[in-house]
Amino acid sequence: MHIPFIIVFLGLLIFMSHLFNALFEKTKVPNVLLLLLIGMIVGPIGGWIDPSFFGSFGNVFTTVTLIVILFESGINLKFAEIKSAIGSAVLLTIINFISTVVIATLILNVFTELNMISSIFVGCIIGGTSSAVVIPMVKQLKMNNKSQTVLFLESAVSDVLCLVVGLAVLEGMKLGAIDIGGVFSKMWKAFLFAALIGFAAGFIWSFVLGMVRSIQNSMFTTLAFVFVLYGFVELLKLNGGIAVLTFGILIGNNAFLNNSKNLKKIFALGTSSFNDNEKTFFGEIVFILQTYFFVYIGIAIQFGNVLYLVLGFVIVAAIILVRPFGIKLVTRKNTTTKDVAIMSVMTPKGLVTAVLASLPLQLGLSGAETISSIGYAIVLFSIVICSALVIILSKDPFIFVKFYGRKDQKEELQRGTDMQLNEKEENSSLMQNKDENQDSIEEK
Numbered sequence: 230m231h232i233p234f235i236i237v238f239l240g241l242l243i244f245m246s247h248l249f250n251a252l253f254e255k256t257k258v259p260n261v262l263l264l265l266l267i268g269m270i271v272g273p274i275g276g277w278i279d280p281s282f283f284g285s286f287g288n289v290f291t292t293v294t295l296i297v298i299l300f301e302s303g304i305n306l307k308f309a310e311i312k313s314a315i316g317s318a319v320l321l322t323i324i325n326f327i328s329t330v331v332i333a334t335l336i337l338n339v340f341t342e343l344n345m346i347s348s349i350f351v352g353c354i355i356g357g358t359s360s361a362v363v364i365p366m367v368k369q370l371k372m373n374n375k376s377q378t379v380l381f382l383e384s385a386v387s388d389v390l391c392l393v394v395g396l397a398v399l400e401g402m403k404l405g406a407i408d409i410g411g412v413f414s415k416m417w418k419a420f421l422f423a424a425l426i427g428f429a430a431g432f433i434w435s436f437v438l439g440m441v442r443s444i445q446n447s448m449f450t451t452l453a454f455v456f457v458l459y460g461f462v463e464l465l466k467l468n469g470g471i472a473v474l475t476f477g478i479l480i481g482n483n484a485f486l487n488n489s490k491n492l493k494k495i496f497a498l499g500t501s502s503f504n505d506n507e508k509t510f511f512g513e514i515v516f517i518l519q520t521y522f523f524v525y526i527g528i529a530i531q532f533g534n535v536l537y538l539v540l541g542f543v544i545v546a547a548i549i550l551v552r553p554f555g556i557k558l559v560t561r562k563n564t565t566t567k568d569v570a571i572m573s574v575m576t577p578k579g580l581v582t583a584v585l586a587s588l589p590l591q592l593g594l595s596g597a598e599t600i601s602s603i604g605y606a607i608v609l610f611s612i613v614i615c616s617a618l619v620i621i622l623s624k625d626p627f628i629f630v631k632f633y634g635r636k637d638q639k640e641e642l643q644r645g646t647d648m649q650l651n652e653k654e655e656n657s658s659l660m661q662n663k664d665e666n667q668d669s670i671e672e673k
Contacts, residue, residue, distance in 0.1 A: 239521070242267070246520040250369070257623035259366050261523055261577075262616035268527020280529045287525060291580050293456070294522040295361050299470050300455050301511045302364050302381055303477020304503055310378040311478065317559035318382035324555035325383070325548075325576070326356035326390055332547045337603070340540055343596045346401050347589075351600055353395040354586060355544070355607050357387025359579025360470070362612060365519050367575070370623065376568040379559070380575055386420075388581050389468045393419050395585045402594055419468045426465075427472035430458050431479030435502070438480075448510050451503075526579065526612075531605045541606025545614055548576055567626040574618040578611045 245267070249260035271277045280287065330352030337348040363384040367377050393416045397408065434454060441447050458476055459469035483502030503511075532538065553573040560569055586604025589597035621628060 238271075242520055242524060243517065246516070253369050257620045259369060259616045259619055260520075261362060261366050261612065264520060264523035265527040265612055268524040269530060270527075271524075272528030273530055273532055278528050280531075283525070283528075287529065288584070290525065291361075291522060291584075294518040295470060295580055296455060296459050296473055297452065297511070297515055297518055298361050298364055299385065299474045300452070300477040301515045302360070303474045304481030304508065304511070306378060306381065306478050306481060308478075308482050310374050311382070314375050314378040314382055318379045319386060321379065321555055321559045322357070322383050322386045322390060324558065325358075325552060326353075326387060326394075328551050328555065329356040329548050332551065333544055336540060336544055336547070340536075341596075341599055341603075343599055346398065346405070347594075347596045347600060350395065350398045350402060350589070351586075351603060353398050354391055354582050354604060355548075355578050355611075356394075357391040357578075357581065358384045358575060359577050359581065360384040360388060361519065361522060362577040362579045362615075363575060365515075366577070366616075366619065367571075370571060370619070372568050372571060373565060376560075376564060376572060380572060385470060385474050388470050389420050389423075390416065391581050391585065392468060395581075399585075399588060399592075402589065403592070419466075420471060422465075423462050423467040423469070423471040424475045426462055426467070427458070427475030428479050430454075430472070431476040434476070435480055435483050438502075448507065451507070452511070452514070526583070526608070529583065529605075530609050531602065534602060537599065537602040538606045541603050542610045544603075545576075545607055545610040548611075549574055549614065549618070552576055565626075567622070570622040570626040570628075571619060574615055574622065576611055577615045578608045582608050 242264075246260055246264065249258075249263045252258060253260060272280065283290070330349060333352030333355060334345070334348040337343050337351055338345055341348075343351070358380070360381075363380055367380050372380075397411060397415060401408070434451070438451070441450050444450070455473055455476065459473050462469040462472040480502060556569060556573045560572070582604055586601045586608075589600050
C-alpha cells in the first residue's frame with residue numbers, strides 16, 4: 230500500500246464524514262453505517278488494506294477513540310439528567326445482558342460445537358452496547374435528553390459488565406468451572422473504585438485547569454491527563470472507561486457544584502470548568518477519531534464460515550426482538566414514540582466485543598476460532614441492522630407501535646389511522662361530487 234494513497238484516503242474520509250452528516254438530515258442514514266461500509270469495501274471486500282497492516286497500533290487507536298468519546302460525552306452530561314436516568318440505565322443494562330446471555334447460550338450450544346461455558350462467554354461479551362457506536366449515532370437523532378442519557382449510561386455500564394463477567398467466564402473456560410462469587414466481587418469493585426478515582430481526578434483537575442490555561446499550546450493537556458487517568462486505572466485492574474466518564478461528568482458539572490450551597494465553599498476555591506472553545510475542540514477531536522474508528526472496524530471485520538455468519542445474524546435479530554420488552558419496563562408514558570422505538574433497536578456491538586472475542590484465540594483455547602468468527606459477525610450485523618432500523622424508525626416510528634407499543638400508543642395510532650381514513654373518504658366524496666357537478670354542467 231503506497232503511503233501517498235493512504236494520506237489522500239485519510240483526508241477524503243473527513244470530507245466524506247462531513248457529507249454523510251449533512252445527508253443524515255435528509256436520508257436518516259447514520260454516518261456510522263456508511264463509514265463502516267467504506268471500511269469493508271477497502272478491507273475484506275476489495276482487499277486493498279489488510280488488518281495486519283495496522284499491527285498493534287490498531288488496538289491502541291480503538292482504545293484512544295473509546296477514551297475520548299467517553300470523556301467528551303461525560304462533560305456534556307448534567308447531574309439532573311444522570312439522576313433521572315441512572316436507575317433506568319442500570320435496570321436496562323441488567324435486563325439486556327441477561328436476555329442476551331440466555332439467547333446466545335441456547336443458540337450456540339445447539340448449533341455449534343461450543344460447550345456450555347464457551348457459549349456463555351460469547352453471550353457475556355455481546356451482552357452490552359458499544360459506547361463508541363451508540364454515542365455518535367444517538368447524537369444525530371435529536372432524542373429527548375433523558376432518553377439519550379439512558380442510552381449513554383447503559384453503554385458505559387454495560388462495558389464494565391461485559392469486561393468483568395466476560396473475563397471471569399474466560400477464566401472459567403480455562404479451569405472448566407465459573408466462580409460466581411468472584412464475578413460479583415470483581416464487578417462491584419471495578420465499577421465503584423473506578424468511579425471514585427474518576428471523581429477524585431476530576432476534583433483535582435478542576436483546581437489545576439485554571440493554571441494549565443496559562444501555558445502555551447495547552448488545549449490538549451486535559452486529554453493527556455485523561456489518557457494518564459485511564460492507563461493508571463487499568464493498571465489497577467479496574468475499568469478505565471468508567472473513570473474517564475466520571476472524570477468528564479464532574480468537570481462538566483463544575484458550574485453546578487460552584488452554585489451548590491453545600492459544596493460552594495469547597496468548589497469556590499479557584500476551580501474551573503471547560504469553556505466553549507475547549508468543548509468545541511474536544512468535539513472536533515471526537516469527530517475525527519470516530520470517523521477513522523468506524524472505517525477501521527469495517528476493515529477489521531472478518532468473514533468466516535457461512536454458518537457462523539448466519540448464526541451471528543440470528544442472534545442479533547433475536548436480541549433486537551426481545552429488547553423492546555425491557556425498554557417498556559424502563560420508560561414512562563411521557564416518553565415519545567420515536568424515543569421508545571429507537572431505544573428498542575439501539576443494540577450495536579463494537580470494541581469490547583471485538584477485543585474479547587479475540588482473547589480465546591490468543592490463549593489457544595478450544596473453540597477459539599468459532600468464538601472469534603461469531604463475535605465479528607455479531608459486531609457487523611448489530612451495527613448494520615441497528616443502522617437500518619434507525620433509518621426506518623426515524624421516518625415512521627409508528628411502525629414499531631404496531632408490534633410492541635403500549636395500549637395507549639396503539640390507541641393513538643388507531644386514532645391517527647382513522648383520521649387518515651376519514652380524510653381520504655372526505656376527499657374521495659368531494660372529488661365524486663365535483664365530478665358529478667361537472668357532468669351536470671356539461672349536460673346542461
